[in-house]
Amino acid sequence: MPIKLRILAPTIALAWVCLASSCVASAAETWVDIDDTIYGAKPDQRGPIGGGEGFFDIMTQGDYHVTDLDSLLTALTQARPGQVVFIPAETEIDLTARIYIEQLVLEIPEGVTLAGERGHQGSQGALLTSDALKTPVMIRTLGPDVRITGLRIRGPNPKKYLDHHGRSFGSDRGREYYYKFPTSIGIQTEYTRLKVDNCEISAFGHSGIYLKNGEAHHIHHNFIHHCQYNGLGYGVCVDSATSIIEFNRFNWTRHAIAATGLPGSSYVARHNVVLEESLGHCFDVHGGRDRKDGTDIAGSAFEIHHNTFWSPQTPVVIRGVPQEGGEIHHNWFPKHLNAAQAVRASAGTTTANNVYGMNPQTSK
Numbered sequence: 001m002p003i004k005l006r007i008l009a010p011t012i013a014l015a016w017v018c019l020a021s022s023c024v025a026s027a028a029e030t031w032v033d034i035d036d037t038i039y040g041a042k043p044d045q046r047g048p049i050g051g052g053e054g055f056f057d058i059m060t061q062g063d064y065h066v067t068d069l070d071s072l073l074t075a076l077t078q079a080r081p082g083q084v085v086f087i088p089a090e091t092e093i094d095l096t097a098r099i100y101i102e103q104l105v106l107e108i109p110e111g112v113t114l115a116g117e118r119g120h121q122g123s124q125g126a127l128l129t130s131d132a133l134k135t136p137v138m139i140r141t142l143g144p145d146v147r148i149t150g151l152r153i154r155g156p157n158p159k160k161y162l163d164h165h166g167r168s169f170g171s172d173r174g175r176e177y178y179y180k181f182p183t184s185i186g187i188q189t190e191y192t193r194l195k196v197d198n199c200e201i202s203a204f205g206h207s208g209i210y211l212k213n214g215e216a217h218h219i220h221h222n223f224i225h226h227c228q229y230n231g232l233g234y235g236v237c238v239d240s241a242t243s244i245i246e247f248n249r250f251n252w253t254r255h256a257i258a259a260t261g262l263p264g265s266s267y268v269a270r271h272n273v274v275l276e277e278s279l280g281h282c283f284d285v286h287g288g289r290d291r292k293d294g295t296d297i298a299g300s301a302f303e304i305h306h307n308t309f310w311s312p313q314t315p316v317v318i319r320g321v322p323q324e325g326g327e328i329h330h331n332w333f334p335k336h337l338n339a340a341q342a343v344r345a346s347a348g349t350t351t352a353n354n355v356y357g358m359n360p361q362t363s364k
Helices: 069-078 096-102 162-169 174-178
Strands: 004-007 016-019 022-025 029-034 037-040 084-086 092-094 106-108 113-115 127-129 139-141 147-149 152-154 185-189 195-197 200-202 207-220 223-227 234-246 249-253 255-259 266-270 283-285 301-305 316-318 325-329 343-345 349-352
Touching: 069 084, 069 092, 069 106, 162 174, 200 207, 207 223, 223 234, 234 249, 249 255, 255 266, 325 343, 343 349
Parallel strands: 084 113, 092 127, 106 139, 113 147, 127 152, 139 185, 147 195, 152 200, 185 207, 195 207, 200 223, 207 234, 223 249, 234 255, 234 266, 255 283, 266 301, 283 316, 301 325, 316 343, 325 349
Antiparallel strands: 004 029, 016 022, 029 037
16 A cells, blocks of 8 residues: 655645655654554644644634733733633733743633634734743643633743753752752643643743643644753643643654653643654653652553654653553654664553554554
């Protein structure tokens, strides 16, 4: 059967290297079709992987229309469940001074949507930004059912800081010295059903999105990049939470998705694309040895399927035993030749029905 290959988005050029009768795909490819079975990340009817132009649910108006920080703060104070606070077009709101001086955090009430129009008529989306290295949290939810959509959310730290990590842990300075350098988080929640979609999130030292607590979070169709501070550096971090993470595009992270592996935590990661640049392994679950809690528990349950990993780093590492098991299936690992190269996992995780290499012919 011929192999069908599809590109990530219309704006990314298709590239081939043809060798004799076979063709090898470039990193623009996101999925393969072998005998009518899909492996890797295939876009759905809601739009391109990573969101932007073509996304199905772009908001272009709201109950509150804001263009500066003061009006944004007022709107967030007044908004009620079901209402939308809308930031138009390419509006830029710089939070740096207020974060640095007042420790400002944008707080979104229960049931409120904070929206921009990323992808509408070529818009990049309104920009919320902070250049203060100490930006502990830029956006925090105050209750369940918050949605953040269509925005660019840019933090202060796109760098790896390898030298700082080496000084900290290559000597007896250790964690105390390491954490003297400030970290940053883009979006944090402790409540249920946070939805983050069609956003571009970048440059946060700890994590772009931190799911500290809560159930049924949905993180989809975002482009998350340059969260790569060595030692932390997560695109999405799952703590005592459960979530579905799908149709996102990741690049320049230490771990695109990470989990602390606390009992009860879990995620489903599907139809995501990890591009070439990753400081460490791409998808991660910590075990008890990382937490030093005397267990070998790596969360409750994890399912990683239909993802594509263009990074040469190890795609998936599960560093303990999930209480209810882990499954890794129907992924495409173009830079890895077999399961031993692509996945490191302990007992309780099964790896089957994936494809490997640049020109996969059969599932393994």
